[in-house]
Amino acid sequence: MEAVVKSLDPNATTHREAVIDSATEIIGHVVKTYDDLTRLHRLAVGSNDSGSVVMYDLKTAIRLYVLECGKKPISACSFSPDGRRLLTLSLEESVVLVWKVGSSFTSFFNPGAPPRQGHGGSEPFKTISFNVGAAASMHAHDTMDLVRFEWVADRSVRIKIRDSIMTFST
Numbered sequence: 001m002e003a004v005v006k007s008l009d010p011n012a013t014t015h016r017e018a019v020i021d022s023a024t025e026i027i028g029h030v031v032k033t034y035d036d037l038t039r040l041h042r043l044a045v046g047s048n049d050s051g052s053v054v055m056y057d058l059k060t061a062i063r064l065y066v067l068e069c070g071k072k073p074i075s076a077c078s079f080s081p082d083g084r085r086l087l088t089l090s091l092e093e094s095v096v097l098v099w100k101v102g103s104s105f106t107s108f109f110n111p112g113a114p115p116r117q118g119h120g121g122s123e124p125f126k127t128i129s130f131n132v133g134a135a136a137s138m139h140a141h142d143t144m145d146l147v148r149f150e151w152v153a154d155r156s157v158r159i160k161i162r163d164s165i166m167t168f169s170t
Helices: 002-007 016-033 036-040 105-109 140-146
Strands: 042-046 051-057 062-070 076-079 085-090 095-100 126-129 147-153 156-161 164-169
Touching: 002 016, 042 076, 042 085, 051 085, 062 085, 062 095, 076 147, 085 156, 140 147
Parallel strands: none
Antiparallel strands: 042 051, 051 062, 076 085, 085 095, 095 126, 147 156, 156 164
Protein backbone atom coordinates (compact mmCIF):
# COMPACT_ATOMS: atom_id res chain seq x y z
CA MET A 1 0.00 0.00 0.00
CA GLU A 2 2.87 2.33 0.79
CA ALA A 3 4.23 1.98 -2.76
CA VAL A 4 0.81 2.85 -4.21
CA VAL A 5 0.47 6.03 -2.15
CA LYS A 6 4.09 7.03 -2.83
CA SER A 7 3.48 6.69 -6.56
CA LEU A 8 0.82 9.42 -6.34
CA ASP A 9 2.99 11.93 -4.49
CA PRO A 10 2.63 15.21 -6.42
CA ASN A 11 6.20 16.15 -5.46
CA ALA A 12 7.62 13.12 -7.32
CA THR A 13 6.21 13.42 -10.82
CA THR A 14 8.69 11.17 -12.64
CA HIS A 15 6.45 8.10 -12.92
CA ARG A 16 3.20 9.50 -11.55
CA GLU A 17 1.43 9.80 -14.91
CA ALA A 18 2.27 6.21 -15.84
CA VAL A 19 0.72 4.71 -12.68
CA ILE A 20 -1.99 7.18 -11.72
CA ASP A 21 -4.91 5.16 -13.14
CA SER A 22 -3.83 1.88 -11.54
CA ALA A 23 -2.92 3.49 -8.22
CA THR A 24 -6.24 5.35 -8.08
CA GLU A 25 -8.11 2.11 -8.72
CA ILE A 26 -6.22 0.30 -5.97
CA ILE A 27 -6.82 3.09 -3.45
CA GLY A 28 -10.51 3.15 -4.45
CA HIS A 29 -10.76 -0.56 -3.66
CA VAL A 30 -9.03 -0.09 -0.30
CA VAL A 31 -11.33 2.83 0.61
CA LYS A 32 -14.41 0.71 -0.21
CA THR A 33 -13.04 -2.12 1.93
CA TYR A 34 -12.09 0.12 4.87
CA ASP A 35 -14.81 2.76 5.02
CA ASP A 36 -13.05 4.71 7.82
CA LEU A 37 -10.66 6.05 5.19
CA THR A 38 -13.47 7.96 3.51
CA ARG A 39 -14.28 9.75 6.76
CA LEU A 40 -10.72 10.29 8.02
CA HIS A 41 -8.90 11.05 4.73
CA ARG A 42 -5.81 9.52 6.33
CA LEU A 43 -4.08 6.21 5.81
CA ALA A 44 -1.73 4.60 8.32
CA VAL A 45 0.64 2.05 6.77
CA GLY A 46 2.59 -0.20 9.11
CA SER A 47 6.03 -1.28 8.02
CA ASN A 48 6.71 -4.97 7.70
CA ASP A 49 10.50 -4.58 7.93
CA SER A 50 10.76 -2.07 10.77
CA GLY A 51 8.58 -0.89 13.59
CA SER A 52 7.30 2.28 11.98
CA VAL A 53 3.97 3.59 10.71
CA VAL A 54 3.77 6.10 7.88
CA MET A 55 0.77 8.44 7.95
CA TYR A 56 -0.54 9.67 4.58
CA ASP A 57 -3.09 12.34 3.68
CA LEU A 58 -5.38 10.72 1.10
CA LYS A 59 -6.64 14.08 -0.19
CA THR A 60 -3.19 15.16 -1.33
CA ALA A 61 -1.37 11.77 -1.47
CA ILE A 62 1.42 13.26 0.63
CA ARG A 63 3.25 11.56 3.48
CA LEU A 64 2.44 13.47 6.65
CA TYR A 65 4.82 11.91 9.16
CA VAL A 66 6.35 8.69 10.49
CA LEU A 67 5.69 7.21 13.92
CA GLU A 68 8.60 5.13 15.23
CA CYS A 69 6.85 2.30 17.06
CA GLY A 70 9.66 -0.13 17.81
CA LYS A 71 12.12 -2.48 16.17
CA LYS A 72 9.76 -5.29 15.08
CA PRO A 73 7.12 -5.28 12.30
CA ILE A 74 3.72 -3.70 12.82
CA SER A 75 1.12 -6.48 12.58
CA ALA A 76 -2.05 -4.34 12.61
CA CYS A 77 -3.29 -0.82 13.26
CA SER A 78 -6.66 0.84 13.78
CA PHE A 79 -8.03 4.37 14.09
CA SER A 80 -10.48 5.22 16.87
CA PRO A 81 -13.99 6.10 15.66
CA ASP A 82 -13.33 9.83 16.16
CA GLY A 83 -9.97 9.57 14.34
CA ARG A 84 -8.03 11.08 17.24
CA ARG A 85 -6.18 7.90 18.27
CA LEU A 86 -4.26 5.27 16.31
CA LEU A 87 -3.46 1.88 17.80
CA THR A 88 -0.48 -0.05 16.48
CA LEU A 89 -0.01 -3.70 17.36
CA SER A 90 3.19 -5.70 17.07
CA LEU A 91 2.77 -9.42 17.61
CA GLU A 92 6.55 -9.95 17.67
CA GLU A 93 7.02 -7.36 20.43
CA SER A 94 3.72 -8.25 22.19
CA VAL A 95 2.81 -4.60 22.53
CA VAL A 96 -0.03 -2.24 21.62
CA LEU A 97 0.86 1.42 21.31
CA VAL A 98 -1.67 4.25 21.51
CA TRP A 99 -0.83 7.36 19.45
CA LYS A 100 -2.57 10.72 19.43
CA VAL A 101 -3.10 11.49 15.74
CA GLY A 102 -6.09 13.83 15.67
CA SER A 103 -5.81 17.51 14.88
CA SER A 104 -4.30 19.61 17.56
CA PHE A 105 -3.71 23.31 18.06
CA THR A 106 0.03 22.88 17.43
CA SER A 107 -0.56 21.06 14.12
CA PHE A 108 -2.11 24.29 12.82
CA PHE A 109 1.31 25.97 13.09
CA ASN A 110 3.34 22.94 11.97
CA PRO A 111 1.29 21.04 9.36
CA GLY A 112 2.53 17.56 8.53
CA ALA A 113 4.34 17.13 11.85
CA PRO A 114 3.26 14.33 14.15
CA PRO A 115 1.09 15.46 17.05
CA ARG A 116 2.82 15.70 20.43
CA GLN A 117 2.33 12.51 22.41
CA GLY A 118 3.64 13.36 25.85
CA HIS A 119 6.75 11.78 27.38
CA GLY A 120 8.98 14.07 25.34
CA GLY A 121 6.82 14.19 22.23
CA SER A 122 8.08 11.23 20.23
CA GLU A 123 7.11 8.37 22.55
CA PRO A 124 3.64 6.82 22.18
CA PHE A 125 0.87 8.26 24.31
CA LYS A 126 0.31 4.87 25.97
CA THR A 127 2.00 1.44 25.86
CA ILE A 128 0.15 -1.79 26.66
CA SER A 129 2.14 -5.04 26.82
CA PHE A 130 0.38 -8.36 26.42
CA ASN A 131 1.04 -12.10 26.31
CA VAL A 132 -1.22 -14.30 24.23
CA GLY A 133 1.12 -17.24 23.75
CA ALA A 134 2.31 -18.04 20.23
CA ALA A 135 0.90 -14.89 18.62
CA ALA A 136 4.35 -13.87 17.40
CA SER A 137 4.47 -16.98 15.20
CA MET A 138 1.47 -15.79 13.15
CA HIS A 139 2.18 -15.09 9.51
CA ALA A 140 1.25 -11.69 8.07
CA HIS A 141 -1.64 -13.14 6.05
CA ASP A 142 -3.07 -14.74 9.24
CA THR A 143 -3.24 -11.34 10.92
CA MET A 144 -6.20 -10.22 8.78
CA ASP A 145 -8.21 -13.21 10.03
CA LEU A 146 -6.95 -13.60 13.58
CA VAL A 147 -6.57 -10.02 14.87
CA ARG A 148 -9.69 -7.86 15.35
CA PHE A 149 -10.14 -4.35 16.74
CA GLU A 150 -13.61 -3.54 18.07
CA TRP A 151 -14.08 0.03 19.24
CA VAL A 152 -16.80 -0.01 21.90
CA ALA A 153 -16.51 3.79 22.33
CA ASP A 154 -14.28 6.63 21.08
CA ARG A 155 -11.71 5.86 23.80
CA SER A 156 -12.39 2.19 24.56
CA VAL A 157 -11.27 -0.76 22.43
CA ARG A 158 -11.48 -4.52 22.53
CA ILE A 159 -8.70 -6.39 20.70
CA LYS A 160 -9.10 -10.04 19.89
CA ILE A 161 -6.00 -12.07 19.00
CA ARG A 162 -7.01 -15.63 18.21
CA ASP A 163 -9.00 -16.62 21.33
CA SER A 164 -7.54 -13.95 23.65
CA ILE A 165 -9.42 -10.71 24.29
CA MET A 166 -8.01 -7.47 25.74
CA THR A 167 -10.17 -4.47 26.59
CA PHE A 168 -8.72 -1.13 27.59
CA SER A 169 -9.18 2.62 27.52
CA THR A 170 -7.06 4.73 25.19
